[in-house]
Amino acid sequence: MPYLVRERLFFGNITDAAEILQNGSNEFTHILSVLSSDSISFFSEWRRLSIPSKHIRKVYVADLKAEDISNNALRSSLPPQKLLYSLEYAGQDLKFVRMAVPLRDSENEDLLDHLDVCLDFIEDAKKEGSVLVHCFAGVSRSVAIIMAYVMRTERLSQEDALESLRQCCESVCPNDGFLEQLKMFEQMGYKVDHASPIYKRFRLKVLGDSYNRGDKLDGSRFAPDPGLPAEKSSSDSEASSVERDGPHYPAYSCKKCHRIVASLENVVDHVPGEGDTWPKRNRYNQSNDNECSSVFVEPIQWMTTVEEGGVEGKLVCPKCAGRVGYFNWSGIQCSCGSWITPAFQLHKGCVDITRKSP
Structure with a gap:
């Protein structure tokens, strides 16, 4: 069952999202799926067997113009044709707007560079109805995204935002890498500031991790x-x-x-x-x-x-x-x-x- 965090804002797991898409809901209008690339593909293919969907668009990093990603380091860290997000109408009556964002639940995963599209989607969704943010287990990735939203809108520290979500669900537990990046988010003034030394050092670390993986x-x-x-x-x-x-x-x-x-x-x-x-x-x-x-x-x-x-x-x-x-x-x-x-x-x-x- 999804957890209510703030007015018209919920988080949950992949089962919660599947049930809403399959059975419908008078409460939800938008779904933000934060899953690994493999899970997004499997979830999408599985749904197509029983749940209609209509493609809206897919946005790849290589498709974006300079004004969309003006930061050199961000462009340098993401390989050509890396999917930034996909957008579709879904559900029996195509009544839900669903955004899928590829993100692994790993301490080395780049959360910061996905925050802007996720937070913008949540903000727009709340103007039209209610939004469910979900990952696979509803413990780490979805919680990290919700934390960033609460931090920005309420000017909460990373620690206070986490405590606020634990009052809704005691089991929430973003991985340490996400918590560290959310602390950077706080230090940059609740935004992803590409000119900040904090962000530039983070981008170098991401690049170094990519090199060490043999990319x-x-x-x-x-x-x-x-x-x-x-x-x-x-x-x-x-x-x-x-x-x-x-x-x-x-x-x-x-x-x-x-x-x-x-x-x-x-x-x-x-x-x-x-x-x-x-x-x-x-x-x-x-x-x-x-x-x-x-x-x-x-x-x-x-x-x-x-x-x-x-x-x-x-x-x-x-x-x-x-x-x-x-x-x-x-x-x-x-x-x-x-x-x-x-x-x-x-x-x-x-x-x-x-x-x-x-």
Whole structure:
């Protein structure tokens, strides 16, 4: 039986959703299914044997325009033709609107980048009727989505939102990875802020997990090269604000040939000294132990050595082949003591700061 969380908002399991679709309901108008890709396929095929459905649309990441996904890191982390969500009318009288979002119940699964479409669907659904958010068991994925909605609308902390749902059902238990991402959601002001250092570090972690799983690296999925004009972009459909308007200054350029290699949009900030549990390897900076001698960035399309798949290697300027930095999927320790994993490092001694457009 679905649990009422807030007015016209329920969560439950796959059996609850199947019963509503099969037997009808005067209460529900919308269903949000948060399931693994395999479960979505099985559930859909099983329903088609006895429950009518009418396809509305499927949205893939590769189908989205730049204004739909403007963040470079999000585009870089999702492979081509990854399903973002599907939408259909379902039920005996095609009276329900159902959205299916592929999401595994895994601590390494990317919840943050699915929140916007899920929360928008819930908000729109509540204007028309009642919505059921369900996963397979009604314990982790659906609860995480409901938590994010309650956090945003009521400005609750992650802990208070979880406690609120436990008052409805004691068995709710989002996995630790989802709880960690919901804490990030709270810290970013109850939104998925693509410009936030919190989000950028999260995207690097997702990319690192993908590399560690042995997924094939595709340089076209890296951040666009800020040193190229828009017409030289590898994909016009993925033109970012950097490519349309030029780099956001100040930008970083090769000290030897002055070719721009990174803009501020590419920088992944870190807290000096954070994670300082190992002796510092960079001992030359005795005057200021916490001064960073490097800038850490997201992977950028000119980094061909990264695309080749090695664990670590030099980063060289695409124009003059001069060394500008280093990368290591296992992580690099900054001179301030922080460990960044994975790390794509520009040495300050090898780059200049360009403060205005040439």
